[in-house]
Amino acid sequence: MGTAYFRPLSVEFIPPGALYHDYEETEPMPGHETVIRPLLENCLYALVFGIKKDSELYKANADILISDKGKFRLDTSKDCLTGHAYLWNARTWTRGSIIIVLKPDAVDFNDLFPHTYRPSFNDTPNSGNTLSAVKKCGEEAEAGNIAICFSASNGTEWISIYAKGQAWDDILTAGEKHCHQKDYYLPR
Numbered sequence: 001m002g003t004a005y006f007r008p009l010s011v012e013f014i015p016p017g018a019l020y021h022d023y024e025e026t027e028p029m030p031g032h033e034t035v036i037r038p039l040l041e042n043c044l045y046a047l048v049f050g051i052k053k054d055s056e057l058y059k060a061n062a063d064i065l066i067s068d069k070g071k072f073r074l075d076t077s078k079d080c081l082t083g084h085a086y087l088w089n090a091r092t093w094t095r096g097s098i099i100i101v102l103k104p105d106a107v108d109f110n111d112l113f114p115h116t117y118r119p120s121f122n123d124t125p126n127s128g129n130t131l132s133a134v135k136k137c138g139e140e141a142e143a144g145n146i147a148i149c150f151s152a153s154n155g156t157e158w159i160s161i162y163a164k165g166q167a168w169d170d171i172l173t174a175g176e177k178h179c180h181q182k183d184y185y186l187p188r
Helices: 030-041 056-064 085-089 109-115 131-142 165-178
Strands: 009-012 045-048 065-068 071-074 098-102 117-121 146-150 158-162
Touching: 009 165, 030 085, 030 098, 030 109, 056 065, 056 085, 098 131, 109 165, 131 146, 131 158
Parallel strands: none
Antiparallel strands: 009 117, 009 158, 045 071, 045 098, 065 071, 098 146, 146 158
């Protein structure tokens, strides 16, 4: 991405009237099965940033984490959701960002977005995320892939989507058509 400024599309997993604080960090959320599972099942790879090997989070998820140059690759040949809710839901920088990288035609966002809420453009993509994860998302978008970034500060409250070209246009069209509460962030 170089020095070009890019505003990823952000969507939330939390249904209307609820906050992420309403969910236990250790319990599965609806978006785990309806959004994360299809992304993982169709991804090129997924990375987790900012976990220390001596942490409880690492110990509880070591069976799906493969060390990869200062971060971890998720072993997507295994079930990375069942029994691993805390990895995805961890808040307040308990871990760094998680990214999932996809080929442009790997997932139909028309099927994912009906399970998401409050689409918006993220004007501060570095805020709440691991800087190296945001950089990697930008590199993947430049390479023609789609990168999904899960927040380090808010767990799975929201995700940011990075893409370019036709993939970006298709994602925006699907978001406009299928995301719920599209007017949530509009001036009142």
